[in-house]
Each structure stands twice: as C-alpha cells, then as structure tokens.
Amino acid sequence: MHALGIPTSRAAAIVVSKDKVVRDQFYNGRMKYEPTAVVLRLAPTWFRIGSLEILTREKEVTNLKQVVDFTIEHYMPTIPQGNYLKFLTTVLEQSAALVSLWMAHGFTHGVLNTDNMSLLSITIDYGPFGFLDSYNPSFVPNHSDDEGRYSYLNQPKIFKWNMARLADALQPLLSAEEQKEAAATIGRFDEIYQQQFISIFRRKLGLSKAAKDEVKLVQLLLDMMQQRRADFTQTFRQLGAIHLDNIELGEEHWALHSITTHPSFSEFISLYQRIVQETGISDEERCRVMNGVNPRYVLRNWMAEAAIRQAEKDDFHLTHLLSKVLSKPYDKDDEAESLGFSNPPPDWACSLRVSCSS
Structure with a gap:
C-alpha cells in the first residue's frame, strides 16, 4: 500500500x-x-473515529477535548487550536482522498466501521481485505458480510456515513451554529470525493489535464470492464502498453481482449483518442504516465494464500519475494512473471474466502 x-x-x-x-x-x-x-x-497515531465516539457516549467531554487537541497539535499543526470545525473538514477532505486511492487501485477494506477509521486518514486494521481481480463493484472480501455493507462500491458511502459519526462525536465541542456548519460539511463529501476520484482516474488514463467528456470516458471503460468482468489492475496497465492509433493486441494483453469485443469499445477508443489530442499529450507520454500510476502487481488474495501455504511448511521464499515485488509494484520482475503474478488469476482463486480470523 x-x-x-x-x-x-x-x-x-x-x-x-x-x-x-x-x-x-x-x-x-x-x-x-x-x-x-x-x-x-x-502509525503516527492509532486514534480512530471510534476513539472519540466512546468518549462522547460516556460524556467524557474533558477527555474528548484532550484527544482532539492532542491530534491537532501533533498531526494537524496548520489548524488553529480549538477550531474543531476545521478539524472535521480536514479529516473529511483527507478521508475522501484516501477512499479515492482505494477505489483507484481496486482495494476493498472488509470491515470499515468507525473503530477501523483513523483520524489521520491512513489505512489501518488490515483484516479481511482484498484487491479486485475482475472488476466487480459488488466484491466483498469478508465472507461474513452477507449484506455487502462493505463492498468495493459502497466504500465512499461508508466513508461519508463514518464522517457523519465523527461530526456527532464532536458535537460537545461545537456551538449550535458550528453544528449546523458541520452538517453542511458532511453534505459536501460526495462532491469532494467525486473531484478526487476523477482526478485520480484521469491520471490512470494518462491524461495530463482535465478534459471535456473525461467522466464519460471513465464511465464507458468501467461499464465495459464490469460487463465483461475484465481484470481491474491489468486492464489499466495494458492500456498503457498500446498505441491508441494502431491497436495491436498480443497474448500479453489478455485483460484487454475481454473488452475489445464489447459494443462500446469503438466508441471508447474514439473518445479516448479525441481527448488525448485535445489535451495535447503524445501517445508516448500518455503511456509513460499510465505506467507510473497503474501497478503491474498488487497483493491478490491467491498470492497471499500461496505464500501462506509455503510458510506453513517453513518455506518463506514466496513471502520474501512478495515483499520485494510489492515494494516496487510498477517494475517488471522476472521471477514474479514466471509465477504468473501478472497473468489471469488461477481458477482456484475463485474459491478463496477470508474473514476477520484469516
């Protein structure tokens, strides 16, 4: 990560x-x-939204104030001490940026309750998480999440819900007028998130600046990927390895093959070419940018499972290899390639399940 x-x-x-x-x-x-x-x-601190909720619930306002003041003083020094509304706004903006990055990399946190959300908007409490293989917005990494509350697609909604709980926890420190402003701040989460989301996906498509119809371009691609269950990581990576004006796909472009026969593929490519031309970026520069933001490798659950099976036999080679490869996820590694880390997941990967006890 x-x-x-x-x-x-x-x-x-x-x-x-x-x-x-x-x-x-x-x-x-x-x-x-x-x-x-x-x-x-x-981590710099392990204080979470839940850390404040329990103090508010128990009416420990003095302790609540001490924790928030400590967090501001040590980790958010640009916020004036005692400006709790600004604290809420800062956490909200940073959280929107965090979940945008999760979504851009296909990362799904399996138990995203308020006890698992850092006040500093960093990823904590790695339990039943998972990276997408095929693009399935309903993907749920935690087998016990029967309702799909913490699915990939729901993550921005859960972040917003948790931000509302943070606002509730801060109420004892806010005036009546500030509480109204806090509610308005929560109401802006969707807009802030959408701005962050499109900014990151713009870079994932190698675009150097905002462009007309860029939202349509991203949505077209995601719709095709969802309908054809295209691999999330490799589709973006392989788009950065082809020339838009002369598309030639080989065996190494296996993820792209799944969407090239989609009825909307020609529309997507035409729109993509037009936007690239309008932004003035060369195809070579587009590919360079994409290869710098779209990883070749992510920690897929089948890779972790393979390492676990080896480790249970006191063989930690795959564990060390994963540590090395994932520390440079944009760089091609010969041994990783030989083990299929950038290939379609093995069939047995579909049967993997994880839980809070995995």
Whole structure:
C-alpha cells in the first residue's frame, strides 16, 4: 500500500513461532491448529473515529477535548487550536482522498466501521481485505458480510456515513451554529470525493489535464470492464502498453481482449483518442504516465494464500519475494512473471474466502 502511494500504517516486523493456536477461521465450528505469528505495525497515531465516539457516549467531554487537541497539535499543526470545525473538514477532505486511492487501485477494506477509521486518514486494521481481480463493484472480501455493507462500491458511502459519526462525536465541542456548519460539511463529501476520484482516474488514463467528456470516458471503460468482468489492475496497465492509433493486441494483453469485443469499445477508443489530442499529450507520454500510476502487481488474495501455504511448511521464499515485488509494484520482475503474478488469476482463486480470523 505504501509503495502504491496510499497512506497506511507500516509493518515494521513479523515474529513467527513454532507454537500452534486454535482458530475457527470461518466461525463454523471447524477448529484448526495454525502456526502463530505476530506483526508489529506502526502509525503516527492509532486514534480512530471510534476513539472519540466512546468518549462522547460516556460524556467524557474533558477527555474528548484532550484527544482532539492532542491530534491537532501533533498531526494537524496548520489548524488553529480549538477550531474543531476545521478539524472535521480536514479529516473529511483527507478521508475522501484516501477512499479515492482505494477505489483507484481496486482495494476493498472488509470491515470499515468507525473503530477501523483513523483520524489521520491512513489505512489501518488490515483484516479481511482484498484487491479486485475482475472488476466487480459488488466484491466483498469478508465472507461474513452477507449484506455487502462493505463492498468495493459502497466504500465512499461508508466513508461519508463514518464522517457523519465523527461530526456527532464532536458535537460537545461545537456551538449550535458550528453544528449546523458541520452538517453542511458532511453534505459536501460526495462532491469532494467525486473531484478526487476523477482526478485520480484521469491520471490512470494518462491524461495530463482535465478534459471535456473525461467522466464519460471513465464511465464507458468501467461499464465495459464490469460487463465483461475484465481484470481491474491489468486492464489499466495494458492500456498503457498500446498505441491508441494502431491497436495491436498480443497474448500479453489478455485483460484487454475481454473488452475489445464489447459494443462500446469503438466508441471508447474514439473518445479516448479525441481527448488525448485535445489535451495535447503524445501517445508516448500518455503511456509513460499510465505506467507510473497503474501497478503491474498488487497483493491478490491467491498470492497471499500461496505464500501462506509455503510458510506453513517453513518455506518463506514466496513471502520474501512478495515483499520485494510489492515494494516496487510498477517494475517488471522476472521471477514474479514466471509465477504468473501478472497473468489471469488461477481458477482456484475463485474459491478463496477470508474473514476477520484469516
């Protein structure tokens, strides 16, 4: 996540033990002994929205004020001390930027409640998360999320809902007039998010500046990808490897093959060519920009599962390889290629399920 430019806590160390622990991975009564491991993660602060909610609920206003003042003083020094409305606005804007980055990389957080949302808008509490394989907006990484509350598509809505809970938690620190302004601030979340979203997807398509019909262009592509279940990561990556005025697809462009027969593909390419011309960017520059923002590799669940299976046999080669490859996700790696990290996911990947105990 850090290598992708997404704000995140960092893994500093992992300790593996020979001891076994009993786990019920899918909460179905089927216990299993698994090796024990502890990951040490670091972040500037672990205060979350839930950290403030519980103080407000228990009417601990003094402690609430201390936590917010501490956060402002140490992590948001441009905000005047005591300006809690500005604090809310800052968290909201940073959160909109964070979820835009998640959406742009196909990342889905499986349990996005207020206890799992940082006040600093960094990604924390990695549990049942997942990166999209095929573009399925309804993708849910957590097998116990039967209602799809935390699906890929719902993430911006959940962020907005959590921002409203943050506003509620700050109410004891706000005047009546400020509480009205806070509600108006929450109402602007969708607009702020859409601006962030289109800005990032503009870069994913290699466009150097805003252009007329760019929203239509992005929507056309996503619609085709959804209907043909095109691979999310590789579709964008491979678009940056072809010339728009002379499209020649080889076996290495397997993700693009799935959308070239779509009825809207010609319309998409024509619109794409026109926008590229209007913005004045060369095809070579477009490809360069795209290869700098669209990764070749992401941590797909099947890769993690393969590493886990090896590690359970005391073989950590794949674990170390993933760490190396994913620290430079835009660069081609020969061993990663030989293992199919940029190929279509294996068939068995479809049966993978993860939970909070995975």
